[in-house]
Amino acid sequence: MSRTHTAAGQTLRYDRPATDWEREALPVGNGALGAVVFGGVARERLQLNEKSLWTGGPGSKEGYDHGNWPAPRPDALAEVRRIIDENGAMDPEDVAGRLGNPAYASTDGIPGFGNYQNFGELVLDVPDAPASPVGYRRGLDLTQALATVSYGDAREGEGEGPTGGEARFSREYFASHPAQVVAGRLAADRPGRISFTLGFTAARDGALVTAEGGRLVIRGALADNGLVYEGQVQVLHDGGTRTDGDGRITVTGADSATFVLSAGTDYADSYPDYRGADPHARVTAIVDSAAAQPYEALRAAHVADHRALFDRARLDLGGRMPDVPTDRLLGSYTGGDSSADRALEALYFGYGRYLLIASSRPGSLPANLQGVWNNSNTPPWCGDYHTNINIQMNYWPAEPTNLAETAEPYQRFIEQLRQPGRRTAESMFGTSGWVVHQNTNSFGFTGVHDWPTSFWMPEANGWLVQQLYEHYLFHHDEDFLRTRAYPAMKEAARFWLANLHTDPRDATLVVSPSYSPEQGAFTAGASISQQIVSDLLTNTLEAAEVLGGDDEFRTELKAALDAVDPGLRIGSWGQLQEWKDDFDDPADTHRHASHLFALHPGRQIERGSAGAQAARVSLTARGDGGTGWSKAWKINFWARLGDGDHAAKMLAEQLRSSTLPNLWDTHPPFQIDGNFGATAGIAEMLLQSHSRSGVVDVLPALPGRWAGEGSYDGLRARGDFTVGVAWRQGAATEIRIVSGSGVTARLRSPLVAGPFRVERSDGRPADHTVRDGVLVLPTDAGEEYRITAQAA
C-alpha cells in the first residue's frame, strides 16, 4: 500500500564536511554512547559521549543532598499556603526565599547538581589526504543507522598503480546496541590506500591515554566527584602496518581498517551512592568481543537491531526526495505543498524516531536535553532532565510511533526517583509519597534550587507517571501496570492525597503553592497543577480498577477526585484560564502554554467541547512563536483540536526557524525535545486515541497540504492497536488495524460513512457495526483487519 520507505528518502546528506558541531555534525548513538561525526577528509573527528558521565551528586566537592533543605523548616510551607490563602498570590522571589534552597543560590549552576560531560574526541589524521577531494558526500542513513563519508582522490599524474592516484575512499560509522560499541571502518577501492593516525583529544585534565596492541585506553576520574571513566578503542587493519605509541595508533598502507570503541563509568543509577563497578572489566570485555567479530557481522547485527525498531513505522506524505543536500532542502523549505517540502517533513519524522532509538535504549539513562550528544562540560541547563515539559516531551513519540522499548530507560529513571523523592516528600512536606520538582539530574535530585521562576513543581511526579500509565494503555500489559506503573503512580497519588490543600474560598482541593511554568505569581491551584493532579488521581483510580483490590485507597481517590479543582475554567475573554483567578493577559505570548496540559498530553479536554474552544482561544492568543519545544508542543495542541492546517503551520515554523542544518531542534541552542515533540505531533495529526470514549480517530488532523495522497504504517493506538492508513484527496481509502490484545476497536473515520468492507487477514468478512460514525469492530488478539472503501 505505501510507497517504499527508501533509504534515499530517509537519508540526511551533505556535500561538505561538518565544521560546526551543533549545526552540521551528524549523530549516531546506542543509548549509552553517542558520537557526532564531522566527516573531515584530512582530519576526521568523532566527538564522544557516555551518558552517565556527570559531575555532581554524591562525592561532589560542592556538596550534595538531592536538593533537600539543609535543615528542617517546619512551618515554611504552611506559612506560604497561609499567605497565598490570605492574599491570593505571592511573589516568586518571596516564595523562593522561603522554600528554595539557599545552598544552591549560585549564579553559575547549582552546586552539586552537576553537569553532563563531554567524554572527548576521537581524532583520525589522514596523511596525504587530497586537498580537493572529488565527489565528497557525507550522509546519515536513518534506515540503517549508518553515518557515511566518501570522496575521491583524483590527483593527476600519480598513475594508476596500487598505491597512487584515483581512488575512492569510504568511511562508515555506527553505534551498535547489541555490541555496545561505536564502530568505524575506513576503506578504499584500491589496495594499500588506508593510512591514518588515531588519537584522542581529552575533554579534561587528568585523562591517561595509552596505546598498546592496537588498543587505545583512556582512563581517568572526574575531579569533582571522583567518577571513574574508561574508554577503549581497538584498531584492526587489513594489510599494511601498524605502530602504537604516545597515545596514538598509526596504520599505514592498509587495504582497510576498522575500529571499535566502548566506554563506561562506575556510575550506577541507585540511591544513595550512585556508584557501581569499575568500568575496566566491562569495557575490556565489550571491546574484546566486538573486535573478535568480523566487521560485516558486527554491522549486520547492528543494522538488524536498528531496523527491528525503525522499520516498524513508515510515513509517506506523497513527497519525492529531490537530489539535493539536506541543508539546501531545509533552506528552500517553505511549508508549502511541494513534493520537496513533504519529503523533508517525512524525513524529519523519521529523524525524530532515529534520534530516539539512538539516544534511548535499555541499559542506560534516558535521553537528556541533548539526547546523548553534548560537546561541553558546562552544557546549557547542565544537559539535565527538566521535568516541567522537556523530558516528558522526549518520550511523547515513543508509544505512538511504535518505539515503546526506547521508553524503558525513562520508565526506570522515574522508578529510581522514588527513593530520593520519598526523602524529599518527608523532609520538605512532612508527608509520605514521592516527589520531584522542576529539574533533576542522574543522581536523584528531587529537591529544589531557588531560581524563582523555575524551582517549584511538585506535580512533576504526576506528569512523569502519566507516561507509565500510557505505556499500559498502549499495550494492555497488566504485568507492567501491576509491577511498575501502579506502584509509582500510587505513591505519587499518596503524596497528593496528603498535600492537597483546601482552598478556603470554595473548599475545593488545590495544589498550594502552585506555579504555572515559568511566569506569573505563585497562587493556589494554577490550572496545570490541578490538571496534572486530576489526571494522576484519575489514572491511578483507573489502574486500581483494572488490577483490583486496594479498596480503601480507591475510596480515598474517589473522594479526592470529587473535591479536587480540575483546573478547567473558562475566563473573561473566552480563554482557558492559566490560573484559578482570571489573570490571563490576551497579549501574553509566553512559550509555555502549560494550562493546556488537559488538551495535550492530558485527556480531560475532548475535541469539540467548550473546553476545546477555550483552549483554541488561549492558543491563538499565545501565537505561533516560541522556542523549539514550544512550537513542537503547539503542533500537538492543534492536532488535538483537529486543526490540521494549523498543526502543519506550526511544523513549518519549527522547520523554518527552529531547526539546524543537521535537522537538530534548536531552542536555541540545540535541545532535542523539539525533535521529539514534533515527531509526536506529526503522529498526532495522523492518528489519535486519547479520548476517554476509547475511540481511535483516523486522520484526525490531516492538513490540506498533505491531503492529496499519502499513507502510513505502524502507528500505535491505545487499546494495543497498530494502524496503517492510505488516503487520497483527504479521505482514507484503506485502514489496516492489527489488534494486539483482542480489545474491541472503535474507529472514527469518514470512510465508514460510505460503502466499505471489513476483512480479516484471510479475506473473510469481519463482524462489525457502525454507531454514530464510529466503526465498532470486535477483534481477536493477533488478527489483522482491513477496512476498504468500496465504490458506491
Ligand code: FUC
Ligand atoms: C524549561 C524551558 C526553557 C528550557 C529549559 C531547558 O525550563 O522553559 O525554555 O527549555 O526548560
